[in-house]
Amino acid sequence: MVEYLILDEGEPHLVANVCASCGAEYLDRRNACARCGARQFERQRLANEGVVRTFSIVHRAAKGVPAPYVSAVIDLEGGGRVKSNIVGTDPDPEHVKLGMKVRLTTYVAATDDRGTEAVAFGYEPIAG
Amino acid sequence: MASDEPVWIIGAHMTKFGRYPDRDLIDLASEAALAALDDGSVTVQDMGVLGSGCLYQANAGVGQRLQKQIGQTGVPVYNVANACATGATAVRTVYLTIKAGEADMGLAVGVEQMGKMGMLGAGDRERGTETVFEPSGRYGSVIGTEGRLGTNLMPGVFAQAGMEYAFEHDGVGFEQFAKVAEKNHAHSELNPLAQYQKRFGLEDIMNAEMIAYPNTLLMCCPTGDGAAAVVLCSDERLRSLPSEVQRRAVKISASVMTSDPWVEGGQVQPDVNTLTRNAADQAYEIAGVDPRDLDLVELHDCFATAELCHYDNLSLCEPGGAGDFIDRGGPWRDGDIPVNVSGGLLSKGHPLGATGVANLYEVATHLRGEAGDRQIEGAKVGLTHVIGLGSACAVHILEKTA
Numbered sequence: 001m002v003e004y005l006i007l008d009e010g011e012p013h014l015v016a017n018v019c020a021s022c023g024a025e026y027l028d029r030r031n032a033c034a035r036c037g038a039r040q041f042e043r044q045r046l047a048n049e050g051v052v053r054t055f056s057i058v059h060r061a062a063k064g065v066p067a068p069y070v071s072a073v074i075d076l077e078g079g080g081r082v083k084s085n086i087v088g089t090d091p092d093p094e095h096v097k098l099g100m101k102v103r104l105t106t107y108v109a110a111t112d113d114r115g116t117e118a119v120a121f122g123y124e125p126i127a128g
Numbered sequence: 129m130a131s132d133e134p135v136w137i138i139g140a141h142m143t144k145f146g147r148y149p150d151r152d153l154i155d156l157a158s159e160a161a162l163a164a165l166d167d168g169s170v171t172v173q174d175m176g177v178l179g180s181g182c183l184y185q186a187n188a189g190v191g192q193r194l195q196k197q198i199g200q201t202g203v204p205v206y207n208v209a210n211a212c213a214t215g216a217t218a219v220r221t222v223y224l225t226i227k228a229g230e231a232d233m234g235l236a237v238g239v240e241q242m243g244k245m246g247m248l249g250a251g252d253r254e255r256g257t258e259t260v261f262e263p264s265g266r267y268g269s270v271i272g273t274e275g276r277l278g279t280n281l282m283p284g285v286f287a288q289a290g291m292e293y294a295f296e297h298d299g300v301g302f303e304q305f306a307k308v309a310e311k312n313h314a315h316s317e318l319n320p321l322a323q324y325q326k327r328f329g330l331e332d333i334m335n336a337e338m339i340a341y342p343n344t345l346l347m348c349c350p351t352g353d354g355a356a357a358v359v360l361c362s363d364e365r366l367r368s369l370p371s372e373v374q375r376r377a378v379k380i381s382a383s384v385m386t387s388d389p390w391v392e393g394g395q396v397q398p399d400v401n402t403l404t405r406n407a408a409d410q411a412y413e414i415a416g417v418d419p420r421d422l423d424l425v426e427l428h429d430c431f432a433t434a435e436l437c438h439y440d441n442l443s444l445c446e447p448g449g450a451g452d453f454i455d456r457g458g459p460w461r462d463g464d465i466p467v468n469v470s471g472g473l474l475s476k477g478h479p480l481g482a483t484g485v486a487n488l489y490e491v492a493t494h495l496r497g498e499a500g501d502r503q504i505e506g507a508k509v510g511l512t513h514v515i516g517l518g519s520a521c522a523v524h525i526l527e528k529t530a
Binding site: 001002003004024025026027028029034035053054055056057058059060061062065066067068069071072073075081082083084085093098099109110112113114116118120121122 | 247259260261263266267268269270271273274275276277278279281283284285287288289291292294295302337338339340341342343390392393395396397
């Protein structure tokens with residue numbers, strides 16, 4: 001569902017545009033580096049595991065969005081930070097904890113009229 | 129070369145915040161502007177510049193429409209928009225014009241009419257009838273990301289800002305965030321200009337409808353309507369004004385605006401901290417004021433979680449000590465540094481464009497000793513802070529003169 005989620009090169013994973021000069025990481029299409037101003041970028045695979053840096057359990061959601069759900073920011077192993085939903089656990093403060101270890105997972109979020117699936121990613125808790 | 133002389137507030141006013149379905153934006157702006165001019169014993173003819181802040185009608189010539197009601201004098205008008213820092217940005221256009229020597233007096237007005245517009249930030253594209261996925265936007269998304277790849281709604285974004293603070297520091301949780309709302313709602317009882325003036329117990333706050341954990345309904349600011357205005361004046365011009373105007377004048381000891389410097393992850397989750405720290409640090413240095421000297425602070429409590437972070441960002445508490453600061457009552461009106469004695473955005477309301485002017489009105493009114501029941505006795509130095517996501521942050525330090 002987004003270009004930085006790669007589905008056709010082995011295990012699903014995220015990629016970042018990394019500044020060739022200073023190493024700053026971005027998930028979007030870039031014009032230049034917001035940190036150092038350089039204009040060359042390299043694609044870099046991000047780790048699928050990380051820890052929950054922060055989260056919110058959204059009860060009053062945007063129109064058409066099922067609630068409650070858990071929005072979170074994940075610190076990825078080896079660097080990089082990404083925002084997505086925590087899935088595969090109950091959306092309450094007893095099950096979602098700061099610093100909890102999680103792993104990327106994918107699911108079909110929608111299908112268009114030609115049968116094309118939009119695959120989304122979330123993070124599910126893992127042991128340890 | 130900008131002047132080293134200070135700029136002064138000589139007039140200030142805010143409308144009561146609330147909902148005004150029978151009045152329009154210009155009615156509200158006119159009320160605030162005319163009263164601020166009267167407060168400073170000056171007229172619109174004295175104004176050399178007009179700064180007008182309104183977010184949702186940013187392209188609608190609000191400043192010129194205001195002039196057409198209160199005085200078409202031909203002076204420069206700047207219509208500005210800068211998220212929730214819009215009002216403060218209007219103030220700064222006037223401030224900078226005076227600093228540059230292009231005018232010696234000017235009017236800044238912030239106004240917004242939001243009605244009951246609901247939660248802000250659900251900016252997903254309407255895909256409506258589209259049935260074939262096509263990548264679009266900078267992330268090449270084929271469907272809306274809101275609620276799938278986390279949230280961009282304000283209650284959740286600021287909840288995450290607070291929970292990030294809790295991740296990094298001990299002694300912070302749901303209860304500490306709720307205590308912020310308990311304080312601000314209690315403070316609002318003394319402020320007749322607040323949209324809501326109702327005290328709530330901690331249990332009521334924690335058991336209210338959960339909007340985005342840990343922010344319950346009573347920990348989120350309301351939408352609303354309102355306006356605020358200030359008249360600014362150069363040092364030289366002030367000396368030619370009546371002694372009563374001079375006596376009531378409030379000095380702007382620092383006026384600082386910042387945006388986000390690059391930080392890791394700052395484009396993933398908005399960083400409300402670094403630019404606030406930068407603005408505050410600069411303001412303290414420019415004004416020669418220590419945070420411990422502050423008699424009151426009006427800071428941007430759009431959500432209870434945000435206020436807690438800003439205790440630390442504005443150096444009102446020990447580094448990492450925001451949880452302890454609220455636990456020991458530090459920001460209550462009888463505490464170490466009273467914070468949001470107006471009731472804050474949580475109770476006073478948050479008509480976006482008006483907010484960054486209304487906080488100057490609040491602090492100036494205390495420094496003048498004219499805040500009535502909510503007066504902080506003997507207040508001599510105060511600080512205002514606003515932040516608009518994107519981000520824009522403004523910090524002002526005001527001082528009593530006489």
